[in-house]
Amino acid sequence: MAYQLYRNTTLGNSLQESLDELIQTQQITPQLALQVLLQFDKAINTALANRVRNRVNFRGSLNTYRFCDNVWTFVLNDVEFREVTELVKVDKVKIVACDGKKVQLLPTLTFDNKIHR
Amino acid sequence: MLTDTGPVAKLYLSIIDDVIDSVRELFLDEGVEDRVLDDLRHLWESKVMQSKAMEGLRKNTNPSNFVLQLPASYTQTDQELTASVVIPGNQNIRSFPVKNNSETLATFSLPAGLAYPVQIPAGVTLQTASGQLYKVNVPVVVTQAPVGQQPATQAMQKVTEWREASAPQPPAIPPNPIPPHEVETSSVPAQSVTQPKTILPSSQEGSLPLQSTEPDFPQEENEPNPQPNLSTTASPCTQLLDFQIRREEALAQMAQSRDIDDILKEVIEEEREKAERAKKLAPVESDSQSEATLGLDLDYSYSQFSDIVQLDGPAGNSDLEEEEEVPLEENDFLGIINAEAMKALQEGNESSDGNSISTSSDGEGADELANIEEEDPLNSGDDVIEQDIPDLFDTDNVIVCQYDKIHRSKNRWKFHLKDGVMCYGGRDYVFSKAVGEAEW
Numbered sequence: 001m002a003y004q005l006y007r008n009t010t011l012g013n014s015l016q017e018s019l020d021e022l023i024q025t026q027q028i029t030p031q032l033a034l035q036v037l038l039q040f041d042k043a044i045n046t047a048l049a050n051r052v053r054n055r056v057n058f059r060g061s062l063n064t065y066r067f068c069d070n071v072w073t074f075v076l077n078d079v080e081f082r083e084v085t086e087l088v089k090v091d092k093v094k095i096v097a098c099d100g101k102k103v104q105l106l107p108t109l110t111f112d113n114k115i116h117r
Numbered sequence: 118m119l120t121d122t123g124p125v126a127k128l129y130l131s132i133i134d135d136v137i138d139s140v141r142e143l144f145l146d147e148g149v150e151d152r153v154l155d156d157l158r159h160l161w162e163s164k165v166m167q168s169k170a171m172e173g174l175r176k177n178t179n180p181s182n183f184v185l186q187l188p189a190s191y192t193q194t195d196q197e198l199t200a201s202v203v204i205p206g207n208q209n210i211r212s213f214p215v216k217n218n219s220e221t222l223a224t225f226s227l228p229a230g231l232a233y234p235v236q237i238p239a240g241v242t243l244q245t246a247s248g249q250l251y252k253v254n255v256p257v258v259v260t261q262a263p264v265g266q267q268p269a270t271q272a273m274q275k276v277t278e279w280r281e282a283s284a285p286q287p288p289a290i291p292p293n294p295i296p297p298h299e300v301e302t303s304s305v306p307a308q309s310v311t312q313p314k315t316i317l318p319s320s321q322e323g324s325l326p327l328q329s330t331e332p333d334f335p336q337e338e339n340e341p342n343p344q345p346n347l348s349t350t351a352s353p354c355t356q357l358l359d360f361q362i363r364r365e366e367a368l369a370q371m372a373q374s375r376d377i378d379d380i381l382k383e384v385i386e387e388e389r390e391k392a393e394r395a396k397k398l399a400p401v402e403s404d405s406q407s408e409a410t411l412g413l414d415l416d417y418s419y420s421q422f423s424d425i426v427q428l429d430g431p432a433g434n435s436d437l438e439e440e441e442e443v444p445l446e447e448n449d450f451l452g453i454i455n456a457e458a459m460k461a462l463q464e465g466n467e468s469s470d471g472n473s474i475s476t477s478s479d480g481e482g483a484d485e486l487a488n489i490e491e492e493d494p495l496n497s498g499d500d501v502i503e504q505d506i507p508d509l510f511d512t513d514n515v516i517v518c519q520y521d522k523i524h525r526s527k528n529r530w531k532f533h534l535k536d537g538v539m540c541y542g543g544r545d546y547v548f549s550k551a552v553g554e555a556e557w
Contacts, residue, residue: 005517009538010545011129014164015136018157027153028144036140036157043135048536048547051128056539056548062530062555072520074532076555081541090541093514100519100535 002045005098007037015040057082060093072097125545129165133158168545514541518551528557 006012019033060079066072074095081088137158144154518537524530532553539546 003519005519006538008515009517010168010540011132011165011538014168015161017164018160021160022153022157027156028149029147032143032147032149035143036136039139039143040132040136043132043139044538045536047128047132047135048538048549051131052536052547052549054548054550056546056551058532058551058553060553060555062557065530065557067523072523074530074555076553079553079555081539081546083546088542090514093516093541095516095518095532095534097516097518097520097523097532097534097537100521 001038002041003098004037004041005096006041006044006048008096009044011044012040054083063092070099125547128547129545130162133161133165515539516541516551518548530555530557 007016016037019028019036022028023030023033058076058079058081060076063075063077065074072095074097076093076095077091079090079093081090137154141151141154144151516534516537516539518534518539520532520534522531522533524533532551532555534551534553535549537548537551539548
């Protein structure tokens with residue numbers, strides 16, 4: 001099971017919207033839509049791990065930080081993102097980061113799985 | 118260089134391909150037709166394309182890319198054009214490479230995801246990639262509006278004359294000698310000079326000059342336009358995008374050649390109609406409730422239907438009601454407050470006054486609550502922040518990634534992140550590694 005983290009991206013949201021439209025018109029079942037999303041999770045995790053090779057630096061001021069359920073959430077202000085080619089500045093950015101170590105089994109079901117583990 | 122939208126777009130498309138291929142079997146197992154899978158793919162791709170994050174892809178592939186060609190004398194003001202540009206409907210907008218040719222022309226293309234409004238000074242000739250030329254005689258501000266909505270009315274004091282070249286001109290030809298050939302697709306050009314007022318749905322205006330070349334766009338949207346659309350100097354070209362076709366219906370239904378004034382009038386009329394309907398359908402007491410839900414209290418008829426009693430003095434019944442038949446709204450509200458306060462006291466007191474008030478106000482209790490609800494919209498002007506919060510979240514720049522290591526030393530934080538998708542400044546980026554520092 002891959003992280004469902006990437007569902008809240010442009011790509012993921014547009015997929016969810018499209019699936020919702022098809023569900024509305026009853027062309028697919030919600031169960032099938034869920035399967036598609038799971039497949040999307042796998043595909044995007046794989047793609048990011050294998051097909052992306054670049055590095056970004058950034059610097060800013062930390063407004064808030066939160067660490068809950070092994071997920072870090074930061075809100076930074078006045079951030080500069082620096083890549084080799086260009087520099088982008090933004091007033092506010094939110095960073096949501098899951099644990100990058102080997103993905104644990106069924107991270108979304110940890111509560112239910114405590115017996116099984 | 119994954120900050121280029123091109124590579125990001127390619128990555129996204131490859132992910133889409135992977136997902137679609139891998140769910141094909143799932144779809145077949147479920148007995149869902151392949152057509153549905155194609156629909157999903159098209160929907161998904163179109164949504165991603167439409168998002169500003171994919172601007173680069175459009176720039177490269179869309180032949181109808183909107184290109185601004187400026188006379189050489191304009192080169193000084195190039196920087197102005199890089200101001201945010203709003204194209205209605207979140208169309209794919211190309212990036213803005215500003216090339217200052219040593220020759221007479223400088224070429225711009227509207228960047229995707231540019232922040233609007235864009236100021237286009239006078240004397241600019243805009244040319245679509247298809248060769249259509251538009252000469253801007255008056256400085257124009259292009260503002261962004263969501264599809265189907267009215268463009269911002271800010272600073273729309275200027276009139277833009279759109280002139281359509283009779284034939285596509287090669288880019289080498291300076292724009293000045295181009296004979297303007299007015300295409301009377303609607304009354305816009307004729308009225309553009311006489312009516313300096315502007316604000317039309319940019320989509321409608323934008324499709325006007327393109328009618329001769331883009332038969333796909335219906336003329337009906339343009340016919341009702343009595344006034345030029347000042348805010349859409351750039352929109353015609355952007356209208357060429359698929360988005361226009363998809364949103365035709367929505368646009369046609371939306372404001373058609375309406376001023377903001379007209380729209381306000383319509384809204385007011387709608388509210389009045391609702392109020393009237395409510396009056397007809399319900400007795401007096403429930404009228405005030407239904408009116409309360411309308412939110413807008415446009416006329417004083419409200420007071421005629423409410424039994425609000427001003428209880429400044431001793432508990433009054435019908436006397437006060439009659440007296441307050443024609444009070445000003447302010448008194449009504451004061452009456453509401455007082456009535457509510459009295460009601461609260463009534464619950465604690467069993468005095469005769471309280472009882473009499475309760476009997477008269479029980480029936481009015483609903484009214485009072487409704488009145489107070491109506492009161493809130495008036496007071497809601499004090500709370501502007503609440504309305505802004507959702508907007509703030511909408512424009513939130515988000516990075517979704519995984520962390521390798523998060524380190525803190527006193528108030529200095531260091532982030533080591535990986536495999537992330539970033540969205541900021543309206544564009545999408547990806548990274549395999551990111552390192553950052555911040556002070557808390």
